[in-house]
Amino acid sequence: MQQPDGHHLAELNVGRLLAPTDDPRVRDFMQALDLVNGLGKRMPGFVWMMEGSGEPGxxxxxxxxxxxxxxxxxxxxxxxxxxxxxxxxxxxHKKFYDRRTEWFEVLGDQHFVMWWIPEGHVPTLDEAMDRLADLRDNGPSRRAFGWADLPAATEWRKKVCT
Structure with missing residues (x-):
């Protein structure tokens, strides 16, 4: 999918933690959230992130x-x-991505989706979940797609992401 003029890339990633957020089994992940999210917000090309309460960690x-x-x-x-x-x-982020199986269940269903949004649009979680369902039900399309559907995704191809 080529990026249309005047559009940004939205992405949703869902997962189920192996334990509650205050459990020692997910402590490393929870303690890294502020660092990783803070870095993301300072990256060139970052536009917006769905926020929680703002409570540290x-x-x-x-x-x-x-x-x-x-x-x-x-x-x-x-x-x-x-x-x-x-x-x-x-x-x-890559370091924590590589450790994801320590903290998250392996989901059988598709759990990641991307789609193009008009610049200035802020997607809702309901909208994102609808896109994920569309990808699960209908496969890749202009409405919902994954890394493999983006010719410009060169790093993903190098990493052979699964």
Whole structure:
């Protein structure tokens, strides 16, 4: 999917923590949230991030899905594919991404989606979940897609992300 003029890239990543947010098994992840999210917000090309309460060490984990406090979502907007890739694969985020199986269940369903939004639009969690459902139900399209559908996603291809 090519980036349309006047559009930014929105992404949603959902996961279910192996334990409640105050459990020692997810402590390293929870303690890194402020660092990683703060870095993301300072990255060139960062546009917007869904926020939680602002309570230190919680990130946006209060945005639980389906009433399950361990099922959390991350929703961000980036200027372009290169900006998101630079953050995901070229910063300390990659170190925590590589450790994700220590803190998150392996989900059988698709749990990551991207889509183009008009500049200035702020996506809602409901909108993002609708895009994720569309990708699960219908496969990649201009409405909802993944890394493999973005020709400009060069870092993802180098990392052979699964």
């Amino acid at each position: 919680t990130g946006n984990t209060e945005n639980a899905l389906n009433g399950d406090p361990q099922f959390v979502a991350n929703l961000t907007v980036w200027a372009d594919v290169a900006s998101l890739e630079r953050f995901v694969w070229g910063t300390i």
